[in-house]
Amino acid sequence: MTASLLRPRPGTNGELDSVRVEAESFLKRALDALTEHIAILDDRGRIIHVNAAWKRFAEQNNYRAPEYGIGVNYLEVCDKSASYDPDSALVAKGIRDVMLRKRDEYYLEYPCHSPTEKRWYVVRATYFEWYGHVRVIVAHHNITEIKEVQVELRESKRRLEAILENLVDGIITFDDGGWIESLNQAGGVIFGYQPVELIGQHLRLLIPELDERQNGSMRSFASRLGNLGDEMEGRRKDGTTFPMYFAINRLELDNRVIYTAVIQDFTERKFLEQQVWDKERLNLALEQERELRDLKNRFISMMSHELRTPLAAIQLASSMLKFYGDRASESEKREAYDTIDQQVEYLAELVSDVMTISRSDFTGKEFKPEPTDLETWCRDVIESIQHAHRMASGIEFIGPEKHVVAYIDTKILRRSMTNLLNNAIKYSPKEKCITVQLVADQHEAIITIQDRGIGIPEADLSRLFEPFHRAGNVGTIQGTGLGLAIARQAVELHGGTISVSSVVGEGTCFTIVLPLAGS
Numbered sequence: 222m223t224a225s226l227l228r229p230r231p232g233t234n235g236e237l238d239s240v241r242v243e244a245e246s247f248l249k250r251a252l253d254a255l256t257e258h259i260a261i262l263d264d265r266g267r268i269i270h271v272n273a274a275w276k277r278f279a280e281q282n283n284y285r286a287p288e289y290g291i292g293v294n295y296l297e298v299c300d301k302s303a304s305y306d307p308d309s310a311l312v313a314k315g316i317r318d319v320m321l322r323k324r325d326e327y328y329l330e331y332p333c334h335s336p337t338e339k340r341w342y343v344v345r346a347t348y349f350e351w352y353g354h355v356r357v358i359v360a361h362h363n364i365t366e367i368k369e370v371q372v373e374l375r376e377s378k379r380r381l382e383a384i385l386e387n388l389v390d391g392i393i394t395f396d397d398g399g400w401i402e403s404l405n406q407a408g409g410v411i412f413g414y415q416p417v418e419l420i421g422q423h424l425r426l427l428i429p430e431l432d433e434r435q436n437g438s439m440r441s442f443a444s445r446l447g448n449l450g451d452e453m454e455g456r457r458k459d460g461t462t463f464p465m466y467f468a469i470n471r472l473e474l475d476n477r478v479i480y481t482a483v484i485q486d487f488t489e490r491k492f493l494e495q496q497v498w499d500k501e502r503l504n505l506a507l508e509q510e511r512e513l514r515d516l517k518n519r520f521i522s523m524m525s526h527e528l529r530t531p532l533a534a535i536q537l538a539s540s541m542l543k544f545y546g547d548r549a550s551e552s553e554k555r556e557a558y559d560t561i562d563q564q565v566e567y568l569a570e571l572v573s574d575v576m577t578i579s580r581s582d583f584t585g586k587e588f589k590p591e592p593t594d595l596e597t598w599c600r601d602v603i604e605s606i607q608h609a610h611r612m613a614s615g616i617e618f619i620g621p622e623k624h625v626v627a628y629i630d631t632k633i634l635r636r637s638m639t640n641l642l643n644n645a646i647k648y649s650p651k652e653k654c655i656t657v658q659l660v661a662d663q664h665e666a667i668i669t670i671q672d673r674g675i676g677i678p679e680a681d682l683s684r685l686f687e688p689f690h691r692a693g694n695v696g697t698i699q700g701t702g703l704g705l706a707i708a709r710q711a712v713e714l715h716g717g718t719i720s721v722s723s724v725v726g727e728g729t730c731f732t733i734v735l736p737l738a739g740s
Contacts, residue, residue: 241352257360264320264355266296278361282335295359316346319357330364341368391484396477399424399431399439411465411486413458428467429456439480443469452487463488531564538564588714590628592738595666596620599659602635606642615651616642619658625666626738629715637711637719640704641670641731649674649728661737668733676725685721 252259252272261270271289279289286293296313303310308331315327327346334340343362350356391408395401401419409416412427424439425431430453431442445451450468457463464487471480538557546554603616645655653673660667677685681692688706708731712719716736723729 255360257362259361260290260295260359262295262316262357262359266294266316266320266357268293268295275361312344312346316357316359319346319348320355322348338365340365391482391486393419393424393427393482393484395424395439395480395482397439397480399442402479408484411457411484412455418458427456429454429462440471443471443480450483455484455486464491531568534564535561588630588633590630590715592626593629593631595625595627595629595659595661595668595735596623598629598631599638599657599668602638603642603657606639606646610646612646615646616655616657619656621659621661625659625661627666627715627735628738629735633711634715637708637733638668638670640708644704645670645672645674645729648672653728664737666735666737668735669730670733671728671730673728676727677721677723677729678725682721682723686719 249270249272252261252270253274255272256274257272258275258278259272260268260275263269268290269292271291276289278284279286284290296316299309299313299316303313308329311329312327312331315324315329318324319327325348328343330341330343332340333342341364343364345358345360345362347358347360348355349358389407391411392403392405393401393408394403401422401424404414404416404419406416409419412419419426423431446467446469450466452464453467454462455465455467466485466487467482469480469482471478473479538560541549542554542557549557599620600618603618606612607616642655642657649655649672655673656669656671658669658671677692685692686705686709688703709719712733712735718734720732721729722732
């Protein structure tokens with residue numbers, strides 16, 4: 222040390238000198254133990270002592286001054302550096318102010334970058350007296366790690382703010398009382414405010430349903446919305462309301478409750494949804510119109526075809542009786558009359574089917590169900606069909622041989638069974654047997670009608686129960702395409718279902734499922 226920290230006064234004895242030497246040694250060891258780079262200046266600004274950390278820093282940075290700068294005037298060095306480093310002038314002035322007791326301490330943060338790394342330091346100048354002499358401690362503390370963390374935090378904050386400000390969704394935070402603390406730019410745009418206008422305002426300004434809510438906890442409001450949020454009504458600055466999605470999240474930060482909400486303006490979405498609904502309704506109306514047009518065309522086609530055949534037969538029989546009746550035998554006359562009766566009966570059934578499928582009260586006023594034993598009822602229907610078709614056999618019935626009671630309208634449901642059995646007979650070879658089976662459990666009865674006829678093409682199965690629709694392979698076999706539609710109406714009126722399965726060339730199976738009494 223070229224200059225002593227102590228200035229022994231004249232006349233001191235050896236014991237006092239020993240105490241001072243010991244104190245100076247203690248001070249030096251304490252300074253060397255510190256990590257800050259420390260220099261002690263005298264009252265003129267000269268460096269009179271540096272600690273070990275100062276020396277290490279000087280060596281690491283190739284500082285060539287003898288004795289690590291001891292004896293150099295620190296203030297003069299700062300003054301010379303002021304021409305290219307403004308911070309040096311500030312440090313020199315700050316140290317002089319401390320020496321003159323204008324301030325007790327001076328503090329400055331400054332960069333001290335090297336060619337290989339970026340570094341930041343804090344210089345701190347502190348006044349003290351040592352045995353009546355002015356001394357200044359100049360300490361340089363490396364805060365690079367802290368600074369890097371600060372820089373990273375600032376960058377993270379800047380990135381987060383940039384992300385939040387560029388989101389199309391509004392982000393709003395408010396406290397447990399509902400008072401708004403922050404709002405991003407998108408949130409301001411959604412509500413028609415500048416974000417700064419809403420800071421400190423209550424959330425009820427933006428959400429009308431909170432108008433009657435007290436300024437209490439927002440916990441119940443957040444709990445009602447749940448984690449997924451909900452659609453609600455928002456209010457803009459001009460007083461207009463709009464649909465919005467509002468999702469809220471509760472968190473505890475710095476021992477206080479904060480709520481963060483995400484806001485989406487649903488105005489455009491609702492407009493598009495309405496357009497989609499309008500389009501769907503229009504498409505549905507057009508589809509219904511097309512179906513009605515197709516139904517009308519099928520009806521006209523069916524009627525023109527189905528009426529032509531019986532009318533031609535009636536006309537032929539009538540002409541024969543008119544012009545040749547006096548010469549015809551009794552059997553020929555009887556045959557002509559039978560033909561007229563049969564065709565008139567067919568026309569009556571045709572008109573009845575058309576009236577049945579078109580009547581709106583078919584599913585209402587005429588429906589009078591009563592408890593009926595399905596076992597007995599099925600046998601009765603089969604017997605009637607066999608008698609009508611002059612069949613001694615050809616229909617096999619398999620039943621449970623016990624009472625199976627269901628609430629049915631026997632007249633209406635008979636139409637369904639009759640149509641299905643007539644179709645089975647019509648589309649099956651005479652030598653092939655038709656099977657009707659009844660099974661039941663505690664809740665429902667299942668009736669199956671299985672024929673071994675021509676079958677139904679797969680392409681026709683989905684439309685088989687539509688009025689006037691007939692399978693593409695029926696050829697010249699007579700039919701209106703109404704029987705299955707009537708059968709479905711009758712079954713569904715009883716709360717049941719009807720389905721079909723078929724293989725072309727192998728046969729068709731219709732399945733009726735009916736609820737049982739008391740189920």
